[in-house]
Amino acid sequence: MLRYTMGWCDAQGREVSAPVGKLLRPPLCLFACEATGGRAASAVPAAVALELIHNFSLIHDEIQDRDEVRRHRPTLWTIWGDAKALAAGNVMRVVADLSIWDLSKHGHSHASALEVAALLTAAHMDMIEGQYMDIEFEGRLDVGLDDYFEMISRKTAALIRCSMSIGAAIGSGDAAIVDAFANCGRSLGLLFQIRDDMLGVWGKEEITGKPVGADIRRKKNSLPVVYTMSEAGSGGRGLLHEVYGQPGVTDDDVMAVLDVMEAAGARRYCESLTTEYSGQVLEPLRPLDLAPSAYDGLEELTRFLVAREH
């Protein structure tokens, strides 16, 4: 089940090359380690742990959100049932812990391994809290922009932020440097989630594999909806309340909601936010005087996150 989740085999355990996800977190960790003077190879156990924790959270989130498809494949619980999928998620979490303990075998002190474990534990707590807020928001019509940002800063940004801070902790061991990378990672994380929310509403079906307005059909409180709920005129808000208040969402409903969003300027708002956050990615790292290639690499990643289509 774990190998299936990672995209290494099919449900019968036969080797396949399935989509493996974006693998965003491990390279961020290795990058931060190298950029702050460490050897990237020495951060590999932590990078592995980050990807495993991410996949642990996907397995549990899929159960909680009743998601049936991920990366174009059936999710774990749809194949093996909730009880086994829940257990598999817990095992993935334990394997992540085991990888962290490996740090001491890679020449890191026990104190450093404990620091990394503590950073990961704190991010893990944030993630669960963010997922809890997301569940809590479901079906509510009064979720504000503040609630939304509080939620995604935990649910998504915390682990991306932690990927950077763990890398910097291994690379430098310097608290001020760790903080700077954490702030950089936070902007990347928010940027990542906002783009994700945009693709969930305006993504192209042939690229994302999901129909236009997928997140509207699922009545998710993603940024375009939360923004429109709070900024649209009373007519638009009324329509949104009506659609989100009824049991099912039809194709016509989706089209009507998309019109309301367009009129409220939701797409422009999301775009301006991604521009804003992408401008903040490098800010915290400027004073550190890193190698030019480090800034170039991050700029390239930022451009990718702003423009990605899936």
Added chain:
Amino acid sequence: MLRYTMGWCDAQGREVSAPVGKLLRPPLCLFACEATGGRAASAVPAAVALELIHNFSLIHDEIQDRDEVRRHRPTLWTIWGDAKALAAGNVMRVVADLSIWDLSKHGHSHASALEVAALLTAAHMDMIEGQYMDIEFEGRLDVGLDDYFEMISRKTAALIRCSMSIGAAIGSGDAAIVDAFANCGRSLGLLFQIRDDMLGVWGKEEITGKPVGADIRRKKNSLPVVYTMSEAGSGGRGLLHEVYGQPGVTDDDVMAVLDVMEAAGARRYCESLTTEYSGQVLEPLRPLDLAPSAYDGLEELTRFLVAREH
């Protein structure tokens, strides 16, 4: 939700004194620490972590097994739903980790804190595997005694074993002593689970709060059933297969199964096993020459575990 689980408040968050469970694991850890020359107080963060991990596993197990009542109160998922209960279980697990990190603040070295964390992680993995086997066994009619002992040695005995080994690791730091306490804890854990299985079939309703034959009604593969399945004559086995193969279990079915169990000698077998394991509890500790009070304390605990009625 966590406070409710611990028995500290009701579902509205109001303070109550509800049943708090047996609190078996923390005293075992403190005992092992003290018996091996440590200060019990210095093992408190580990003892706390053990109880929290135990409660984490209860929350997730209840979701997996669809248990509606624990300690005479509705379980978390019946009140808050699966999604939130799953998240609450994960948080309980993180709080356990946070408690382990506190060991370094109690005068323990980072190496010792990491060793304790590694022991707990290994036990945690065993627990999840055991719970997975238990789920896998559900509805099967061919679970043998070997399968059963493999399952409970992971699902139940691993954490009780770990309570002893962590205490001894903190108290002595000596690998041979840690092993001896681990083996002692394993016997206690098996003893505990076998008695639990006996109470699930023959427990008195007015004491356990569950009807006679509760585990038969739930078609659990507990020891009396597994033993009867493999040892009863073909008539008895046939009846058991019939009852476990049909959708519901009636009062008459329960009575018939109890008769088959009695005829197969299931109760005598379970009793002889508890006698056998209780005789093994002290064995591994004999060569250590502990204080007489340590042996006396364990003997008393063993007698309690053999005779407990709930």
